[in-house]
Amino acid sequence: MPADLAVIGLGHLGLPLAQAAVAAGIDTIGYDESGRARDLAIGRIPDGGTEGTLTAADVRRMLSKGFRPTADPAELGRVRTAVICAPTPLGADSSLDLGQVADAARALAARLRPHTTVILESPAYPGATEEFLRPLLEEGSGLRAGRDFHLAYSPSRLDPGNRLHGYHHTPKVIGGLTPACTESAAAFYGRLTDKVVRARGPREAETVQLLETNYRHVNIALVNEMAVLCHDLGVDLWDVIRCAETKPYGFQAFRPGPGVGGHGIPLDPEHLPHPTRTPGHPLRMVGLAREINNRMPGYVIQRAAALLNEHGKSARGARVMLLGVTYKPDIADQEGSPAQEIATRLMEMGAAVSYHDPYVPHWRVLGHPVPRADSLYEAAAGADLTILLQHHRTYDLQGLAVKAQLLLDTRGATPAGAAHRL
Missing domain, CATH: 3.40.50.720 (NAD(P)-binding Rossmann-like Domain)
Incomplete structure (x- = not known):
């Protein structure tokens, strides 16, 4: 079944984004190749989860409104917007480990369709969207970013437990590969937040x-x-x-x-x-x-x-x-x-x-x-x-x-x- 949004990575970044999207009436799937999708599909927070303040009751409400957690990458080929929220921990040399972002990109690239908007929210170094993510998506799909599909970066500003500044009330920064990419990402986030800020x-x-x-x-x-x-x-x-x-x-x-x-x-x-x-x-x-x-x-x-x-x-x-x-x-x-x-x-x-x-x-x-x-x-x-x-x-x-x-x-x-x- 086609969906408006795929959230790739259902951890402390992805699950709150999916919750906000579902609350806004956006048809959302959540992709995670680990066992997390299986647990979430039955309304359970995964063991050792880092979902911030989300509870099992929150997940069950999301499911009742149509949220679909999945470990099937085929689902990624039927969405309009894909947001990569994979974790990027520090590696042994104190640099960001983008290994899980690469896995997410490859899974998406194999099924990427023209006109899809792809957004990276995972913490990344300046240049990562263009120099690291873009080649993976282009090589795996045969499509060209900025021409065949939209590509942008948006830093996560989640503050777990903050009751004043939730997703809806926190401005979202968007930086697209082209002006059209920025506007496409801004149109998506405009459904979730009061204010969108466009970076160069x-x-x-x-x-x-x-x-x-x-x-x-x-x-x-x-x-x-x-x-x-x-x-x-x-x-x-x-x-x-x-x-x-x-x-x-x-x-x-x-x-x-x-x-x-x-x-x-x-x-x-x-x-x-x-x-x-x-x-x-x-x-x-x-x-x-x-x-x-x-x-x-x-x-x-x-x-x-x-x-x-x-x-x-x-x-x-x-x-x-x-x-x-x-x-x-x-x-x-x-x-x-x-x-x-x-x-x-x-x-x-x-x-x-x-x-x-x-x-x-x-x-x-x-x-x-x-x-x-x-x-x-x-x-x-x-x-x-x-x-x-x-x-x-x-x-x-x-x-x-x-x-x-x-x-x-x-x-x-x-x-x-x-x-x-x-």
């Missing part, structure tokens, strides 16, 4: 995501350094931020934490493919920001050990409970969460680690299951140290601060004076 081309659109992601990491690194400095000076950083954010211009508040997680990966030109590199001109601030942010789990361990020592206890043999092991509040996604490294370091120091997270029923570290606390208050009362890593809305931090023997708050979420803040 795909390279500009790709670089938008590069800038937005690096902006976040650089500013988080700044406040992470400020957290360490303010602790050494005996200054309440959280009060500093509260006051600073009243400035109506020139300042945007960022807050420190135990590390930086999520799917938005800071990218330095040093790790771009050779034709796109700028030799001798790396984004030094990005590399430094990554270094600073990667140090934060170790700093949390340092602070934890110092707190235990101040209360006459050693990290070895201490009972330590971690609260919130996801990378963002109120979602189940653990991608890049600093909780893994913090738990690993604690275990290596000889601590007995447990955890609590309403969104994570099972958690493994170093290949072994970590005990999950059933009764939060009882577990906090029995732990030598409780560390808040993620502030889920369900946590009553004031009550928790009363029950916990010792509480280290890495998010600045507890009432002033109720816990030791990062």
Whole structure:
């Protein structure tokens, strides 16, 4: 059966896009060659899923409105628009691994029809749409991009768990290979969002995501350094931020934490493919920001050990409970969460680690299951140290601060004076 849209890759990017499309009345199929399509077809979130805030009930509603998950690539030959949302994790050399994008492109190219609009949403380096994706589509289909089919890039701006800025209310940036490509992609996204922003081309659109992601990491690194400095000076950083954010211009508040997680990966030109590199001109601030942010789990361990020592206890043999092991509040996604490294370091120091997270029923570290606390208050009362890593809305931090023997708050979420803040 023909469809208006094929979403290729049903993970943290693809499934929310499919949800928005279905809600807008767009006839949508979702293609994923893994077992995810099978699970979604029966209304189940795949194990280890990274779908943000989508629940099984959300998926069942999508199915009831005509959403069709499939692992059959033949379905890709009967759509008007195809959006590639395959993951692009960092490879061993710190460059983006576009292997799954290539697989998606080959599956689509073998069935690509004239006049189809193809859009890449996966994180990619500037030039990837033209230099990497375009040849795969043209060689596999015998068609020419910009003449026989439309090709464009649109950076994803999903913010899982954000209740104010959903898909409909977040402007969508579009950069097409030709003006006609841009307009075709804009016509599609105009059905999903209030505002479409046209970039000059795909390279500009790709670089938008590069800038937005690096902006976040650089500013988080700044406040992470400020957290360490303010602790050494005996200054309440959280009060500093509260006051600073009243400035109506020139300042945007960022807050420190135990590390930086999520799917938005800071990218330095040093790790771009050779034709796109700028030799001798790396984004030094990005590399430094990554270094600073990667140090934060170790700093949390340092602070934890110092707190235990101040209360006459050693990290070895201490009972330590971690609260919130996801990378963002109120979602189940653990991608890049600093909780893994913090738990690993604690275990290596000889601590007995447990955890609590309403969104994570099972958690493994170093290949072994970590005990999950059933009764939060009882577990906090029995732990030598409780560390808040993620502030889920369900946590009553004031009550928790009363029950916990010792509480280290890495998010600045507890009432002033109720816990030791990062």
